[in-house]
Amino acid sequence: DVKVTQSSRYLVKRTGEKVFLECVQDMDHENMFWYRQDPGLGLRLIYFSYDVKMKEKGDIPEGYSVSREKKERFSLILESASTNQTSMYLCASSLSGRRDTEAFFGQGTRLTVV
Amino acid sequence: GNSVTQMEGPVTLSEEAFLTINCTYTATGYPSLFWYVQYPGEGLQLLLKATKADDKGSNKGFEATYRKETTSFHLEKGSVQVSDSAVYFCALSSGGSNYKLTFGKGTLLTVNP
Numbered sequence: 001d002v003k004v005t006q007s008s009r010y011l012v013k014r015t016g017e018k019v020f021l022e023c024v025q026d027m028d029h030e031n032m033f034w035y036r037q038d039p040g041l042g043l044r045l046i047y048f049s050y051d052v053k054m055k056e057k058g059d060i061p062e063g064y065s066v067s068r069e070k071k072e073r074f075s076l077i078l079e080s081a082s083t084n085q086t087s088m089y090l091c092a093s094s095l096s097g098r099r100d101t102e103a104f105f106g107q108g109t110r111l112t113v114v
Numbered sequence: 115g116n117s118v119t120q121m122e123g124p125v126t127l128s129e130e131a132f133l134t135i136n137c138t139y140t141a142t143g144y145p146s147l148f149w150y151v152q153y154p155g156e157g158l159q160l161l162l163k164a165t166k167a168d169d170k171g172s173n174k175g176f177e178a179t180y181r182k183e184t185t186s187f188h189l190e191k192g193s194v195q196v197s198d199s200a201v202y203f204c205a206l207s208s209g210g211s212n213y214k215l216t217f218g219k220g221t222l223l224t225v226n227p
Contacts, residue, residue, distance in 0.1 A: 004157070033214070042203065042219035043158075058214075090157055092215075099207060100146045100165040103215055105157035 003027075006091050006106035013113050019078040021109050023091030030096035032074035033103065034058075034066065037088040049074055050096060081113045116141045120204045120218035127194055127225050135189040135221050137178075137204035145208035147171075147180055147187040148215070152201040161189075161202070194225045 007022035025032065031050050035043040035058075045058030047066040055066050063085060067075045074093075078085055088110050092103040121136040139145065146165045150158040162171030167182035176191045187204060204218040 035217075040219065043217040045214065045216075048214060092158075099144075100163060101207070102148075102160045102163070103158075105150075105159065107155075107157045 004091055004093055004104050004106040006089075006109050008109050009107065011109060011111045013078075013081050013111065015082060015113055017078075017081045017113075019081045019111070019113075021076040021078075021089055021091075021111070023074045023076070023106055024072050025074075025093040025104070026072065027093060027095075027104065028071065029093035029104075030071075031094045031101075032068065033092040033094075034064075034074070034076045035090045035092065036060070037090055037108070043090065046076065081111075083113050085111065086113045087111060116145070116206060116208055116216040118204050118206055118216055118218035120202075121221050123220070124222040124224060127223070129196055129225055129227050130193045131225075133189070133191040133194045133198075133223070135202055135204075135223070137187045137189065137218060139185050139187065139204070139206050141185075141206050141208045141216075143208045145206040147178070148205040148207065149176070149178055149187070149189050150203040150205060150217075152203065152220070154200070158203060194223070196225045196227055199223055199225045 004025045033048040034046045049055045049068040065077045091106040094101045094103040148163045149161040151161045152158045162173040164171040164180035169180045201220045205215045
């Protein structure tokens with residue numbers, strides 16, 4: 001079974017903390033993505049990466065950074081967590097170069113910043 | 115830029131009712147279109163897709179037809195079940211070799227027995 005695994009299902013962090021969300025995929029996919037999901041707003045793209053050490057900003061990158069040192073792993077970093085970053089975070093991966101490529105999602109990390 | 119507009123929810127139906135969830139899009143280039151489903155407590159998974167005009171995607175009794183003239187990709191099912199209760203997302207992929215997905219806001223479907 002193909003898998004995208006996020007390191008935590010639930011996290012509670014304090015305002016100002018540095019937070020790391022980890023994602024690993026076992027499908028040798030080139031593309032990896034971080035989305036946040038909020039009620040009434042759907043999924044919004046934070047960052048994506050199309051190769052090791054390569055990254056591009058999505059629609060809402062402010063307050064976030066990412067790291068991709070190995071092909072299978074894509075980390076989302078909240079440099080100084082704030083309460084408005086309380087959300088569900090979804091990681092996804094896909095093959096590059098195909099218009100009909102399917103994205104595979106992890107189960108999500110529900111982050112609460114207090 | 116790309117955008118997806120889908121029917122606002124929530125939608126509540128009785129078992130065996132007919133389902134339609136509307137989806138329209140704007141896109142640069144020639145997009146591929148998708149429906150993803152999110153069951154409670156899980157991530158998203160692909161339900162169906164279509165890659166060119168007049169293509170019909172289908173899976174688990176759900177269908178959607180790629181209508182280029184109306185820029186639409188409406189999801190339909192003839193007879194819903196309680197197990198279809200979930201959030202449904204319309205999405206498109208267009209532009210560049212990385213084919214990022216752009217999602218609609220999602221529609222919550224609840225099916226009652």
